Amino acid sequence: NAGVTQTPKFQVLKTGQSMTLQCAQDMNHEYMSWYRQDPGMGLRLIHYSVGAGITDQGEVPNGYNVSRSTTEDFPLRLLSAAPSQTSVYFCASSPPGYRVGYTFGSGTRLTVV
Amino acid sequence: TQLLEQSPQFLSIQEGENLTVYCNSSSVFSSLQWYRQEPGEGPVLLVTVVTGGEVKKLKRLTFQFGDARKDSSLHITAAQTGDTGLYLCAGDRGGNQFYFGTGTSLTVIP
Numbered sequence: 428n429a430g431v432t433q434t435p436k437f438q439v440l441k442t443g444q445s446m447t448l449q450c451a452q453d454m455n456h457e458y459m460s461w462y463r464q465d466p467g468m469g470l471r472l473i474h475y476s477v478g479a480g481i482t483d484q485g486e487v488p489n490g491y492n493v494s495r496s497t498t499e500d501f502p503l504r505l506l507s508a509a510p511s512q513t514s515v516y517f518c519a520s521s522p523p524g525y526r527v528g529y530t531f532g533s534g535t536r537l538t539v540v
Numbered sequence: 541t542q543l544l545e546q547s548p549q550f551l552s553i554q555e556g557e558n559l560t561v562y563c564n565s566s567s568v569f570s571s572l573q574w575y576r577q578e579p580g581e582g583p584v585l586l587v588t589v590v591t592g593g594e595v596k597k598l599k600r601l602t603f604q605f606g607d608a609r610k611d612s613s614l615h616i617t618a619a620q621t622g623d624t625g626l627y628l629c630a631g632d633r634g635g636n637q638f639y640f641g642t643g644t645s646l647t648v649i650p
Binding site for chain 2: 431460462467468469470471472475485486517519527528529530531532533534
């Protein structure tokens with residue numbers, strides 16, 4: 428059972444480039460979320476989804492897009508990378524009744540130069 | 541402004557000492573969770589508390605949810621080097637969004 432798989436683990440982008448961070452889970456979880464983690468800021472929610480075909484914005488959605496065509500996959504797209512998007516990105520999933528807690532992936536460390 | 545503030549931000553203690561980490565907010569939460577994160581990994585859930593005043597114990601870790609459901613604490617007894625990590629609280633206000641605290645970085649020195 429792989430849990431939540433994120434790829435790539437590391438990425439360096441130039442300002443203005445676009446890319447997609449991949450997230451896949453094999454636990455049939457309905458809830459999936461993307462967070463970014465910055466020093467002293469904890470984890471901040473970017474976008475989330477409560478099921479296939481349904482997405483919504485979190486606290487810091489600007490500059491990011493998401494889609495949820497299947498239960499398993501929840502990719503995060505950076506449209507035009509900016510240095511302010513340098514961060515560690517985490518994907519997380521949860522079954523319905525989200526109080527049971529999230530399962531997190533191991534993260535993608537993104538640097539925008 | 542973070543919805544959940546944790547204190548202290550950094551904590552360095554000797555092995556065998558006790559410690560308490562706090563998670564505070566001016567908002568009421570339906571539930572609150574504590575996670576531990578190790579370098580290079582994602583957070584791992586430790587516990588969920590849902591009732592005001594609730595106390596949960598996980599071996600040497602004791603978690604408490606405030607009576608008004610606005611705050612929580614994590615107490616570790618006789619800390620061990622394996623307790624080293626970043627401790628994060630997270631809460632929901634009944635919607636689909638989970639808000640994370642600013643984190644407490646704990647270092648236990650042998």
